[in-house]
Amino acid sequence: MPTPLEYAHNNRDTFLTELIDFLRIPSVSTQAARDADTLEAAHWVARAMTSAGLEHVEVIETKRHPIVYGDWLHAGSHAPTVLVYGHYDVQPAEPLDLWETPPFEPTIRDNYIYARGAADDKGQLYVHVKAVESYLRTDGRLPLNVKFIIEGEEEIGSQNLHEFISHNQTRLAADSALISDSSILGIGKPALVYGLRGNCHVMVDVTGPGRDLHSGSYGGGINNPINALAHLIARLKDEQGHILIPGFYDRVRPLSAEERELLARFPLDESDWLRETGAPTAWGEPEYTLVERLSARPTLDITGMYGGYIGQGAKTVLPARAHAKISMRLVPDQDPNEIIELFRQFAHSVMPPSVKIDIHGAGGSRAALIERDTPPMRAAAAAYEATFHHPAVFMREGGSIPVVNRFESDLGLPTVLMGFGLPGDRIHSPNERFYLPNFDAGIVTSIRYLGLLSQAE
Numbered sequence: 001m002p003t004p005l006e007y008a009h010n011n012r013d014t015f016l017t018e019l020i021d022f023l024r025i026p027s028v029s030t031q032a033a034r035d036a037d038t039l040e041a042a043h044w045v046a047r048a049m050t051s052a053g054l055e056h057v058e059v060i061e062t063k064r065h066p067i068v069y070g071d072w073l074h075a076g077s078h079a080p081t082v083l084v085y086g087h088y089d090v091q092p093a094e095p096l097d098l099w100e101t102p103p104f105e106p107t108i109r110d111n112y113i114y115a116r117g118a119a120d121d122k123g124q125l126y127v128h129v130k131a132v133e134s135y136l137r138t139d140g141r142l143p144l145n146v147k148f149i150i151e152g153e154e155e156i157g158s159q160n161l162h163e164f165i166s167h168n169q170t171r172l173a174a175d176s177a178l179i180s181d182s183s184i185l186g187i188g189k190p191a192l193v194y195g196l197r198g199n200c201h202v203m204v205d206v207t208g209p210g211r212d213l214h215s216g217s218y219g220g221g222i223n224n225p226i227n228a229l230a231h232l233i234a235r236l237k238d239e240q241g242h243i244l245i246p247g248f249y250d251r252v253r254p255l256s257a258e259e260r261e262l263l264a265r266f267p268l269d270e271s272d273w274l275r276e277t278g279a280p281t282a283w284g285e286p287e288y289t290l291v292e293r294l295s296a297r298p299t300l301d302i303t304g305m306y307g308g309y310i311g312q313g314a315k316t317v318l319p320a321r322a323h324a325k326i327s328m329r330l331v332p333d334q335d336p337n338e339i340i341e342l343f344r345q346f347a348h349s350v351m352p353p354s355v356k357i358d359i360h361g362a363g364g365s366r367a368a369l370i371e372r373d374t375p376p377m378r379a380a381a382a383a384y385e386a387t388f389h390h391p392a393v394f395m396r397e398g399g400s401i402p403v404v405n406r407f408e409s410d411l412g413l414p415t416v417l418m419g420f421g422l423p424g425d426r427i428h429s430p431n432e433r434f435y436l437p438n439f440d441a442g443i444v445t446s447i448r449y450l451g452l453l454s455q456a457e
């Protein structure tokens with residue numbers, strides 16, 4: 001009988017074929033036209049969990065996209081329980097014309113698999129399903145109890161998962177959580193993420209005249225909603241990146257000298273990083289370092305705006321409507337609901353009576369800061385090092401995984417963010433990819449981690 005590690009090695013091609021199948025499903029959670037595909041992805045995950053040997057597998061309905069649960073609880077009551085989290089939903093693939101091969105036709109080039117969701121998060125969550133299978137098909141048992149919770153709303157804020165967690169605390173009870181939905185530093189350089197930013201999102205609709213007007217006949221006498229929106233946007237932030245909404249920074253926990261020192265030692269190669277972005281220079285609050293600005297400072301960004309005539313050629317029109325989507329990244333101890341309220345008050349206070357403004361802001365998540373010196377973190381560092389032959393560094397990440405704060409606050413779980421992505425994976429961008437050697441190494445690391453965690457204290 002092979003060992004779990006040998007089983008994973010021997011079945012590597014099958015695992016990859018299965019992943020390709022998973023990546024073909026366009027489970028874009030934010031697009032209603034993809035709801036049937038998103039549901040299909042949930043059932044795909046459920047079948048994969050069952051065939052790996054997980055039990056009590058269930059596709060649990062929510063108000064929007066289902067949650068997939070499964071467990072294996074035969075390691076005994078003395079053994080710890082780990083809660084594995086991932087998400088089967090993906091970001092929209094648009095703009096489609098910038099993809100070299102279509103986003104839902106997975107293609108392998110030079111050791112990378114290209115597809116929307118390849119690294120975020122289908123390829124990474126599948127690592128743990130295959131680690132479990134490798135144990136159950138060889139040893140016939142796992143070294144500890146596992147529960148899987150794979151959701152379909154991470155990319156839209158995890159609202160229904162939050163509700164599910166607060167109503168199912170016993171079912172989800174565990175000793176620690178494990179998430180692979182982040183990146184390591186570079187090929188062969190593992191990284192444990194101990195900080196994530198929170199987020200909130202607002203949609204702003206500005207309306208003026210009841211219809212689009214001739215810009216000559218009416219221009220000068222009627223305010224233009226796009227101009228009014230542009231004025232608001234210009235007042236949200238100064239040219240150096242300081243956010244001007246009154247009260248926005250009130251709850252920001254200052255960076256301690258110790259943490260600034262830790263972040264200063266973080267090995268970010270600024271020129272490599274800049275080259276990968278394609279931007280001419282770096283930018284942002286001058287009194288903070290790049291690493292601090294990317295992970296430990298809050299942000300405000302317009303993620304989309306539209307209105308007026310955007311077809312070919314010119315049209316002399318004074319548009320009736322203007323829209324903007326705005327994303328804010330939060331740090332400890334900012335509260336997303338409070339930030340949305342501050343935004344609302346500020347926007348209403350600066351908008352002139354010549355236009356109407358409507359603001360929709362919902363949900364959001366708090367930032368997470370995870371203790372670094374815990375038994376699960378030490379086990380994770382050891383599992384990484386055994387696989388990559390390189391010590392793991394700790395890093396704060398600028399992105400958000402909304403559930404992480406809930407794992408800590410609602411379930412009291414120490415969480416390990418053990419990513420297998422690479423900085424150049426282009427998640428959320430065209431030509432998203434996943435480095436195949438990290439798929440293999442991820443399974444190996446997961447197998448080792450489950451073993452080490454079962455003995456950790």
Ligand code: BES
Pocket residue numbers: 120121154155156157181182183199397399400401402
């Ligand atoms: N996996 C990402 C978060 C992430 C990105 C972690 C890079 C580590 C490195 C996650 O899927 C994500 O994109 N989250 C969204 C959440 C938002 C829509 C609420 C994000 O950060 O934009």
Ligand code: MN
Pocket residue numbers: 087120121154181
């Ligand atoms: Mn993700």
Ligand code: MN
Pocket residue numbers: 091120155427428
């Ligand atoms: Mn994502």
